[in-house]
Amino acid sequence: MNRSIRLTLIILLLVVMLVFGLVVGRQVFLVGDTEPAPAPELTELNTYVYDQGRPLPEFELLNEHGETVTREDLKGRWTFAFVGYTNCPDICPAAMANLRRTEQLLSEELPQPEYLLISADPEHDTPEQLRNYVSFFGDDFHGLTGDLEILRAVAKAMNAVFVHRQVDGQLLVDHSGHFALLNPDGEMIAVLQPPHDPEALAEAFERIYEWARANHSRAG
Numbered sequence: 001m002n003r004s005i006r007l008t009l010i011i012l013l014l015v016v017m018l019v020f021g022l023v024v025g026r027q028v029f030l031v032g033d034t035e036p037a038p039a040p041e042l043t044e045l046n047t048y049v050y051d052q053g054r055p056l057p058e059f060e061l062l063n064e065h066g067e068t069v070t071r072e073d074l075k076g077r078w079t080f081a082f083v084g085y086t087n088c089p090d091i092c093p094a095a096m097a098n099l100r101r102t103e104q105l106l107s108e109e110l111p112q113p114e115y116l117l118i119s120a121d122p123e124h125d126t127p128e129q130l131r132n133y134v135s136f137f138g139d140d141f142h143g144l145t146g147d148l149e150i151l152r153a154v155a156k157a158m159n160a161v162f163v164h165r166q167v168d169g170q171l172l173v174d175h176s177g178h179f180a181l182l183n184p185d186g187e188m189i190a191v192l193q194p195p196h197d198p199e200a201l202a203e204a205f206e207r208i209y210e211w212a213r214a215n216h217s218r219a220g
Contacts, residue, residue, distance in 0.1 A: 042204050047192045056187065064131035088175075095179070177194045179191070
């Protein structure tokens with residue numbers, strides 16, 4: 001094999017290696033570009049964000065209008081969910097007021113979430129009672145009531161618990177005080193711990209939404 005043929009073969013080999021390298025590099029770049037960004041670190045806002053949403057169990061409950069609500073009905077929007085009851089003397093009114101103030105602070109450019117009170121006292125929290133209670137805070141405030149064990153299962157899926165006890169013949173309900181943020185897939189994506197500050201809640205929601213939107217764009 002003379003020198004010119006050998007040189008030509010070497011050049012062709014180098015060209016093939018270069019093309020192969022470019023193809024592999026492009027694939028690596030594209031795969032890396034679709035990797036989801038990690039969940040934002042929001043400990044300074046008393047918020048923990050999951051890298052992936054946590055699905056709720058299947059359920060059938062009643063809303064404040066007496067209409068049947070299932071897990072599917074929670075899809076298509078963001079929701080702040082809270083476990084409490086309408087006769088709660090302190091924690092629940094303060095929590096609902098904080099959510100109301102949060103709603104007022106959110107930018108109009110953001111999707112406007114709904115706010116959901118999941119009853120821990122369905123014996124007394126009838127749909128009518130819930131309607132009278134949540135309507136005080138605004139049109140985007142809703143409630144769920146129904147079977148006690150189903151409510152307990154939904155609460156558990158949101159890292160919440162509640163316990164009934166009698167004190168001097170009066171029912172008291174001990175319950176978790178955090179908010180669960182549900183994404184438009186109806187999954188819990190974040191837990192927002194007390195003490196709740198409306199400004200911090202609004203900032204946490206905006207940052208979680210922007211992160212979720214960026215990941216959706218990557219996936220698309």
